[in-house]
Amino acid sequence: xxxxxxxxxxxxxxxxxxxxxxxxxxxxxxxxxxxxxxxxxxxxxxxxxxxxxxxxxxxxxxxxxxxxxxxxxxxxxxxxxxxxxxxxxxxxxxxxxxxxxxxxxxxxxxxxxxxxxxxxxxxxxxxxxxxxxxxxxxxxxxxxxxxxxxxxxxxxxxxxxxxxxxxxxxxxxxxxxxxxxxxxxxxxxxxxxxxxxxxxxxxxxxxxxxxxxxxxxxxxxxxxxxxxxxxxxxxxxxxxxxxxxxxxxxxxxxxxxxxxxxxxxxxxxxxxxxxxxxxxxxxxxxxxxxxxxxxxxxxxxxxxxxxxxxxxxxxxxxxxxxxxxxxxxxxxxxxxxxxxxxxxxxxxxxxxxxxxxxxxxxxxxxxxxxxxxxxxxxxxxxxxxxxxxxxxxxxxxxxxxxxxxxxxxxxxxxxxxxxxxxxxxxxxxxxxxxxxxxxxxxxxxxxxxxxxxxxxxxxxxxxxxxxxxxxxxxx
Amino acid sequence: xxxxxxxxxxxxxxxxxxxxxxxxxxxxxxxxxxxxxxxxxxxxxxxxxxxxxxxxxxxxxxxxxxxxxxxxxxxxxxxxxxxxxxxxxxxxxxxxxxxxxxxxxxxxxxxxxxxxxxxxxxxxxxxxxxxxxxxxxxxxxxxxxxxxxxxxxxxxxxxxxxxxxxxxxxxxxxxxx
Numbered sequence: 089x090x091x092x093x094x095x096x097x098x099x100x101x102x103x104x105x106x107x108x109x110x111x112x113x114x115x116x117x118x119x120x121x122x123x124x125x126x127x128x129x130x131x132x133x134x135x136x137x138x139x140x141x142x143x144x145x146x147x148x149x150x151x152x153x154x155x156x157x158x159x160x161x162x163x164x165x166x167x168x169x170x171x172x173x174x175x176x177x178x179x180x181x182x183x184x185x186x187x188x189x190x191x192x193x194x195x196x197x198x199x200x201x202x203x204x205x206x207x208x209x210x211x212x213x214x215x216x217x218x219x220x221x222x223x224x225x226x227x228x229x230x231x232x233x234x235x236x237x238x239x240x241x242x243x244x245x246x247x248x249x250x251x252x253x254x255x256x257x258x259x260x261x262x263x264x265x266x267x268x269x270x271x272x273x274x275x276x277x278x279x280x281x282x283x284x285x286x287x288x289x290x291x292x293x294x295x296x297x298x299x300x301x302x303x304x305x306x307x308x309x310x311x312x313x314x315x316x317x318x319x320x321x322x323x324x325x326x327x328x329x330x331x332x333x334x335x336x337x338x339x340x341x342x343x344x345x346x347x348x349x350x351x352x353x354x355x356x357x358x359x360x361x362x363x364x365x366x367x368x369x370x371x372x373x374x375x376x377x378x379x380x381x382x383x384x385x386x387x388x389x390x391x392x393x394x395x396x397x398x399x400x401x402x403x404x405x406x407x408x409x410x411x412x413x414x415x416x417x418x419x420x421x422x423x424x425x426x427x428x429x430x431x432x433x434x435x436x437x438x439x440x441x442x443x444x445x446x447x448x449x450x451x452x453x454x455x456x457x458x459x460x461x462x463x464x465x466x467x468x469x470x471x472x473x474x475x476x477x478x479x480x481x482x483x484x485x486x487x488x489x490x491x492x493x494x495x496x497x498x499x500x501x502x503x504x505x506x507x508x509x510x511x512x513x514x515x516x517x518x519x520x521x522x523x524x525x526x527x528x529x530x531x532x533x534x535x536x537x538x539x540x541x542x543x544x545x546x547x548x549x550x551x552x553x554x555x556x557x558x559x560x561x562x563x
Numbered sequence: 564x565x566x567x568x569x570x571x572x573x574x575x576x577x578x579x580x581x582x583x584x585x586x587x588x589x590x591x592x593x594x595x596x597x598x599x600x601x602x603x604x605x606x607x608x609x610x611x612x613x614x615x616x617x618x619x620x621x622x623x624x625x626x627x628x629x630x631x632x633x634x635x636x637x638x639x640x641x642x643x644x645x646x647x648x649x650x651x652x653x654x655x656x657x658x659x660x661x662x663x664x665x666x667x668x669x670x671x672x673x674x675x676x677x678x679x680x681x682x683x684x685x686x687x688x689x690x691x692x693x694x695x696x697x698x699x700x701x702x703x704x705x706x707x708x709x710x711x712x713x714x715x716x717x718x719x720x721x722x723x724x725x726x727x728x729x730x731x732x733x734x735x736x737x738x739x740x
Contacts, residue, residue, distance in 0.1 A: 098592070098633070099588060099589050099592050099633045101591075101592060102677075103591040103592055103594070103595040103677060104595065104677050104678055104681070105591075106590065106591055106594035106595075106598075107604055108594070108604050108607070108608055110586075110587055110590045113586075113590065113594075113608055113611065113612070114583060114586050114587065114590075116608060116612060117586055117612050117615060117616075118579070118583075120612055120616055121579070121582065121616070121619065124616060124620070125577055125619065125620065127577055127578075127579050507608075
């Protein structure tokens, strides 16, 4: 019997092709090796690169969300600028000329002033001063002068601009055109005729230099009573022109106007209502929680719910909020059946051995986008969509013998590279309605998670889970 | 030979690449070995990987003066197969009290190719298959099988007789050829 070809084996002998490919078998072997005798000298990049590749879809999804959101913001900003610039004023509504005329109605000078424009006050505030100065200075304003100023808080304010121009109409008459342009770009113009260009210029010069000649001042007072009043009286003037002009009748919107260049402040608006922070969530399985803290390496990981995720949000004026989040999550499979088989024992007709493979839970990177609507100051409702990339899983293998019961019952984990990962989909999508309560920088809430797609390949496994979460707002 | 030595040294350092190279190099032969004992792919892979894990863990104990590295690995993996078989030992025992007939001692697979051997083995129940495999393909004596499998010699003989009975067609075919 010695010396037979079936007994003396060689590594390079002629063998039938193995039914299980070597790659697949090695993947399982490597999993076991990583658990039993982890490689100590493995270069860091070899571990990080596969992890980054797995996380890449989630990162791309988040970036795409941010990009779309920025486009949305830019479009909204352009639309508001168009509407502001393409507004003209009906000639029948009150203009600067009407305001001046109201001053001529006797003693009640301040009483007749539109309340939305001027209020009498002995104390001048920084904003009021800037508005007053802008009117004074712009009366004979040079083109090179700045069109904005800063208030006490250092914030830039666009000034209301006041221009005057004169040109000779006849031999002894000049046409004077005075234009008032509000900070929002609305223009009100009045036309007057004056006999002497020199006298008109002196009048304007008297305001600028604050040393009016008595005669000229008197004439100026007659001609421009409102400006004279501004020059001589201490006021508190609130810049309510914008509100006043909002009441004006809009008669034309012309899309042919050139667009106003984007101001630096517009970009700041993009980040104005942007918030970000950390969040923690813990899943509440509906199918039992025996293996709640069991990790992918079958060891207990009580710290797992403490691993934080990241979120970033943008709030809107309608008390709405778009939120993008990413975290390392686990979902429970509620013991979904992955595979099963049975065979009859050779020495018995009745005895059969049944083996089954069930999914306990999956772990991986979770990314999602959701919309929250604040119902009150504290309470909000939200709805979100999430993508879970399944990176490893905890499985349970059970063997039972008919008439006897369980023969063996083992729990083990598999990674994405494992052959048995063929039972699972690489990702699944879920939706999650939620309710939350905000207090300070914290928000606590609860959600229900419904799987839209199956966790398991070739079978329909879409378990429902509950979730409790805590958000911490850093900004 | 030098290449294998480098792989062994790498395995001693717990280098994954060396372990992978070793696995790929011996995989066809070891899969074939495990396939003798088990019909199911899952069982084959479990036995093979359990055996290879023992190889990786104990590779520093390999003594080249006692034999080749392949034979050492082959033995370790075969023992892994036997361990699984021992764990699955059925409760019921059947013993063959009579002496083995002379015909049993002749090898039914003597002139068969591997494909034919596996077709024949698949006709046998698991324990009978293992005993048949150890006796005819691994050159174990009945006493050795008794020790390795943890079953009585009478049971070994019964399984051998059972394999002869079930592989009657193969024997007849071999005799004709």
